[in-house]
Amino acid sequence: MRKLLPHMRKYIKFAVLSPIFMILEVVADIIIPYLMSRIVDVGIANQDVTYVLKIGSIMVVSALIGMTFGVLSSHCGARAGFGFAAEIRQELYKKVQDFSFANLDKFTVPSLVTRLTNDCNTIGQVTMMSLRMAVRAPFLMIFALFMAMRINASLVRVFVVSIPFLIIALTIILSKARPLFLKFQSRVDRVNAIIQENLTAIRVVKSFNRQSYEESRFKERNDSLMNTALKAISLIVFLMPVLNIVVYSTIIAVLWFGGQQVVAGTMGSGELISFITYITQILMAFMMMSFFFMQLLRGSASVSRVVEILNTESEIKEDPQPLEEISDGSVTFNKVSFRYPLSKEKTLKNINFHIESGEILGIIGSTGSSKTTLVQLIPRLYDVTEGSVSVGGVDVRKYSIKALRDNVAFVLQNNTLFSGTLRENMKWGKEDATDEEIIWALKQAQAWEFVSKYEEGLDYWVEQGGDNFSGGQKQRLTIARALLKSPKIIILDDSTSAVDMTTDAKIQRAFKEELKDVTTIIIAQRVSSIQHADRILVMNEGEVEQIGKHEDLLNNSPIYREIYESQKKGVVGA
Ligand SMILES: Nc1ncnc2c1ncn2[C@@H]1O[C@H](COP(=O)(O)OP(=O)(O)OP(=O)(O)O)[C@@H](O)[C@H]1O
Ligand SMILES: [Mg+2]
Incomplete structure (x- = not known):
């Protein structure tokens, strides 16, 4: 009391x-x-x-x-x-x-x-x-x-x-x-x-x-x-x-x-x-x-x-003298292990890798292989249990949380929209975004093709949770919202899973051409979504199995080859 x-x-x-x-x-x-x-x-x-x-x-x-x-x-x-x-x-x-x-x-x-x-x-x-x-x-x-x-x-x-x-x-x-x-x-x-x-x-x-x-x-x-x-x-x-x-x-x-x-x-x-x-x-x-x-x-x-x-303190504590500037979008995982607060076992074990600023990294692996868990550590949605995650060469725990999250845009796996107009939803990414900026972002995410058909345009009403959009439309809108942040790093967690292959390919191309300086991490179940990435990281049961280019992985990653083969068969069979 x-x-x-x-x-x-x-x-x-x-x-x-x-x-x-x-x-x-x-x-x-x-x-x-x-x-x-x-x-x-x-x-x-x-x-x-x-x-x-x-x-x-x-x-x-x-x-x-x-x-x-x-x-x-x-x-x-x-x-x-x-x-x-x-x-x-x-x-x-x-x-x-x-x-x-x-x-x-x-x-x-x-x-x-x-x-x-x-x-x-x-x-x-x-x-x-x-x-x-x-x-x-x-x-x-x-x-x-x-x-x-x-x-x-x-x-x-x-x-x-x-x-x-x-x-x-x-x-x-x-x-x-x-x-x-x-x-x-x-x-x-x-x-x-x-x-x-x-x-x-x-x-x-x-x-x-x-x-x-x-x-x-x-x-x-x-x-x-x-x-x-x-x-x-x-x-x-x-x-x-x-x-x-x-x-x-x-x-x-x-x-x-x-x-x-x-x-x-x-x-x-x-x-x-x-x-x-x-x-x-x-x-x-x-x-x-x-x-x-x-x-x-x-x-x-x-x-x-x-x-x-x-009386509960946030588990994520800010440094007393936090850094506000993030020099670039490089990411380093150094001996990272992670355990969820309520679980007994470690979900991630000894993760080490480095991505250059501006690189496109694809992440693939079976369901439950801890892909989401891995990327959640970058914007500090959770903190590492052991080791460190660095962005721009500095431990993420040294930055102010606002600066970090402004620079790391994360499109969550089951992302959501809020009731309000489309414009209001997009402004979540950037409060003072102009209509031109919003339209630019919608175009990159291949969402403009359906939004432009609405009579109300950006005033189109979004129901709670974005329930009045199809799964693929919603995914493209959440990608656009993240792009508006003009982040240094963007993470797409299975964000094009409900988008058809052609549109998916268009999104990949737009990212490659329009967002050259932005480090892009794409988690996907489809090989086609990531095979043109600069490098691909293969996750297996909380560990990095391999990291490399598509062609190399086909030779030296059994898991990658298996995923690739099974999907190719699926396409041939269809
Ligand atoms: N909040 C949580 N608390 C405890 N355990 C969790 C939590 N979220 C996920 N896990 C566990 O962590 C493991 C990895 O989950 P994660 O979501 O990272 O897998 P994923 O590779 O992203 O899978 P998918 O491809 O299905 O999205 C799973 O075994 C899951 O049960
Ligand atoms: Mg996941």
């Missing part, structure tokens, strides 16, 4: 005002029963209409004042609570933006989503309620007790029986509720996770006809959420009758003993009425306290989940 409190700073005014207004509301709540007793015992007893009217109007005014302060307190409480939540959410968002891929692997995206939405909302709500209830309950208790004592100290002794009983009942119920609440949160998490995972992949689910399987998977989690919620609710349902019994028995006891005093003439009947109101208020305050503790439980679970994010 200490970690979160600074985020309240902007709303501190409301956080202070809310309880103050609340105290004033409590004062009004306390005065009213007292005025009531005066009306009964003095006004009505003496048939004094003016007195009744006078005190009656004071009562109405107090009620109005109380109401006003109540509204103000709620308002300030809401401002403070939700403002606080918004600040925390903003901070979390910022933090997550800085997370490395390794951090994301550990937290998982669905869990981050729940933390930024549900948990922040809970913190906001609990803060709002705490600001009001944590003040209202004790003050109501103290003031009401004071008034009740003033009216009739001996009658207050009924509490000697009822309050311990109440405390015992509440303790038992709350201690049972705590684990249920924590369980409830984790169940909500599980449901959210599955919703997240499946709705984002709903098209895949449908195409595999997995709806019924996914539905049953969902049903299991959804049911277990419901059952936990029901258990928690039934505890609370149980709480109400217990509390009612205590309240009504206390009232009956007061009526019994108080009634005798009224008959004996030692207590006014108005006093008895207001006394009952006060003890009801005291018992209500007790219930409010218990409810408040329950909320705190809910809140504390959310707080720890949020703080966990805030």
Whole structure:
């Protein structure tokens, strides 16, 4: 909580005002029963209409004042609570933006989503309620007790029986509720996770006809959420009758003993009425306290989940005095090994190679041979476990992350577009790109041929994830976006897999002619996509098997030859 409190700073005014207004509301709540007793015992007893009217109007005014302060307190409480939540959410968002891929692997995206939405909302709500209830309950208790004592100290002794009983009942119920609440949160998490995972992949689910399987998977989690919620609710349902019994028995006891005093003439009947109101208020305050503790439980679970994010440092740390200039696009891997944070085995083992600036390097290898893992180390999406990766002759860890990633454009294997216009999407590559620059990039990536056909041109709307484009179109658009960065190094990870061979060849040619100074790394499954590269690197089970020209590899790389032969056969057979 200490970690979160600074985020309240902007709303501190409301956080202070809310309880103050609340105290004033409590004062009004306390005065009213007292005025009531005066009306009964003095006004009505003496048939004094003016007195009744006078005190009656004071009562109405107090009620109005109380109401006003109540509204103000709620308002300030809401401002403070939700403002606080918004600040925390903003901070979390910022933090997550800085997370490395390794951090994301550990937290998982669905869990981050729940933390930024549900948990922040809970913190906001609990803060709002705490600001009001944590003040209202004790003050109501103290003031009401004071008034009740003033009216009739001996009658207050009924509490000697009822309050311990109440405390015992509440303790038992709350201690049972705590684990249920924590369980409830984790169940909500599980449901959210599955919703997240499946709705984002709903098209895949449908195409595999997995709806019924996914539905049953969902049903299991959804049911277990419901059952936990029901258990928690039934505890609370149980709480109400217990509390009612205590309240009504206390009232009956007061009526019994108080009634005798009224008959004996030692207590006014108005006093008895207001006394009952006060003890009801005291018992209500007790219930409010218990409810408040329950909320705190809910809140504390959310707080720890949020703080966990805030306490996580990005696995990718920037050098204290980072270099901003990258001299050229040469790349060197020196004795590089790499292990994914969550896996036990090394994915890359002892990788050594050097690429000259401006060279075109093809990378080929069977699926799972760690091609993607290898190139991810260049823009520091992950850091090496051992050895070093250098760009322009300097260890990548020496550069500022911004400079490095601005200079290394990486077209991810399963890249995506964002909802917005095509122009907006392209400007991800370069914020101030002109239409001419965008069109140039689209032309190099062979995307202009279909974009130019759109009536809206660059204003053409892109749906979320780029779902309104074909796979090959999307790939060409993501290549164009990367080109706009005018990087020193560009990495295409299987980025033309969905593009037909002729268009693929056109893209290769454009890269060779228009991007002479740019180091180009092309990962491909098709030999035809890389056979004209300056050199080709053959990956095999996390190691470099061979590196060389197409013709040389045909002679001395069995893996390369096998891939080549199988694809040639495929073409001949077709
Ligand atoms: N985030 C991750 N966490 C743990 N292991 C991973 C992660 N990403 C990939 N791996 C593992 O690393 C190995 C290499 O994967 P990688 O994606 O580099 O292969 P690839 O050569 O690019 O394959 P493909 O041709 O199918 O794209 C695989 O065994 C994979 O299971
Ligand atoms: Mg890959």
